[in-house]
Amino acid sequence: EIDGQFAHILDEALEDDDAEFDIDLEHQYLNMGFNVSEHDLNVAIAAKDAHAMGGVPSNKEAYMDSVRETFYVDVKGLKKSGQHSDRYAITNVAASVIPTFNPGFRVWEYNITGIEESLSLKAKPWTQFFAELDAMISLDDQNDDDDYDDLEDDFVEIEKRKNKKKKDKGPDISLPKPMPEGATLGPGYTPQTFSPLRFVQYYLDLKAVNEETKPFDYEVEYTSDGHPYKLESLLVDDYVSLARKLGKPIKKPKTKSSETASNEYDSDNLDELQNKKSLDELWKTYVKHAFVSSGYHD
Amino acid sequence: LGNHRSKVLHGRFLHLTDIHPDEFYKVGANIEDNSCHRGKPGKGSAGASKYGDAMLGCDSPMILMNQTLEWVKTHLRDKIDFVVWTGDNIRHDNDRKIPRTEMEIFDMNTRVANLFHDIFHGDALDPRHYDVPVVPSLGNNDVYPHNLFAPGPTLQTRELWNIWQNFISEEQLHIFQRGSYYFTEVVPNKLAVLSINTLYLFKSNPLVDNCDNRKDPGFKLFQWLGVTLDELRERNMKVWLSGHVPPIPKNYDITCYRKFVMWLHEYRDIIVGGVYGHMNIDHFIPVDAKKAYKSYQDSLIRQGF
Secondary structure (H helix, E strand, O other), rough: HHHHHHOOOOOOOOOOOOOOOOOOOOHHHHHHHOOOOOHHHHHHHHHHHHOOOOOOOOOHHHHHHHHHHHHOOOOHHHHHOOOOOOOOOEEEEEOOOOOOOOEEEEEEEEEOOOOOOOOOOOOHHHHHHHHHHHHHHHHHHHHOOOHHHHOOOOOHHHHHOOOOOOOOOOOOOOOOOOOOOOOOOOOOOOOOOEEEEEEEEEEOHHHHHHHHOOOOOOEEEEEEOOOOOOOOOHHHHHHHHHHHHHOOOOOOOOOOHHHHOOOEEOOHOOOOHHOOHHHHHHHHHHHHHHOOOOOOOO | OOOOOOOOOEEEEEEEEOOOEOOOOOOOOOOOOOOOOOOOOOOOOOOOOOOOOOOOOOOEEEHHHHHHHHHHHHHOOHHHHHHHHOOOOOOOOOOOOOOHHHHHHHHHHHHHHHHHHHHHHHHOOOOOOOOOOEEEEEOOOOOOOOOOOOOOOOOHHHHHHHHHHHOOOOOHHHHHHHHHOOEEEEEEOEEEEEOHHHOOOOOOOOOOOOOOOOOOOHHHHHHHHHHHHHHHHHHEEEEEEEEEEOOOOEEEEEEHHHHHHHHHOOOOOOEEEEEOOOOOOOEEEEEHHHHHHHHHHHHHHHOOO
């Protein structure tokens, strides 16, 4: 039954599913022998981590290495990434104004051609939509209040209701319905109105500004279409291609034939590996930009 | 009551995050305690610099915030269509001698919101009519105590509404007071930005358990997300998502993370992308829908047994 429920996406065997999805670095701490629940420990570790977002930065290179290992090396080959890499979505995490590194922010540019022509359907007024939304969520709250769970401590009520059939809660409304058949991929995946085209990353050279060798003026730190990224657009495909370049070359398991051969790495990546040095440089530049050109090292 | 000027689209927007202004910051103060609030600098150190020092652990001096926003006003304001601003608008709680208070958090958030209002509002009579719409979202430092945010309506959701009400359409008051999430039509009838209260999905918020329990605010957030995205899809609109804490396994409860990724996947016909803050590190992460579904499927099977 469960297999059938997700057939629209899990239609292929995930035989390459070698990386555990819900195990991240924090879970390593669980092996340290604390006698607390996993949930409590997760909250504690995450809270400590959240606090560490302030203060002197530490272990950020290690974090970037874990991103590389977990998310960039792991992006699948072309065939397994779906149409226009639609297996993926991109989370963009921004540099901040607070000088954890140098202050920075980003200006995104997007396609506005054809914006006047794009269809605008006659829809109900927003006021009506919000009124309906309010009503729906209020009703849901009332249903929650009727729930058995609220009455755990009330023995009388429990006795009264013991013989009543527990209300069917229906489908899990916190899960999305599959994308409608016939819907086409949106601006994140194929070029169209509102597709992101490029970004300009600004930063403040804090040391120079403090020393008054430069005026207070945000400079362009880098752009997505400039050196070394040269991204023609910012579709998911573009990000996934970049992630593949940023990922470490995957070592191929040693076999008799490979021990003597020079193809120490996965053959899919051979083209990229011919330029291994430039890929290393690409990673170094990417990490430099991640830390807003502050020169940070662990 | 708007300014009745025709809107010129530039095809650009600004994302700005984690300002962390600190009104106790003192130029020349000792940096060693990571707060730059007092004391003499150590030997060989000039102490806290005028605009702040990278990598030394202090928050932003007020002048850094003010001049940054002034720079934005001068160089960007008239070249962008909207602003996504993803929270953390006050200092960290890292000075035991001056612990943060709830009122201080509200006060600083109000001051920062007023700065954004003054820069981007323009001259319309309608306080909600912006030359450049601004879409704020809630940071884990913008709540008291740090990281803790309960389902609304609460004092905090009410105060947040008071602070941000000019940025949000009036009809969303009730929804906002339940969860401090909302959306803005940044290009009317064409493009919306959703402001997601990521604290309901955040591992570090002890007031929420997961996103599978119907009573948890994360569950209700997804309910709102579904209705809203359906309506936007119906109107043929496209959507950017925004929030403070980015959706990656390190940050979100696993039950919330995988659902979030599933939503991104099933609405890939209208969701353009997502921008987040919190981590201070400029990077991107491809999130994998197949693994999210597989993880959910596995969790159902485990529950079954």
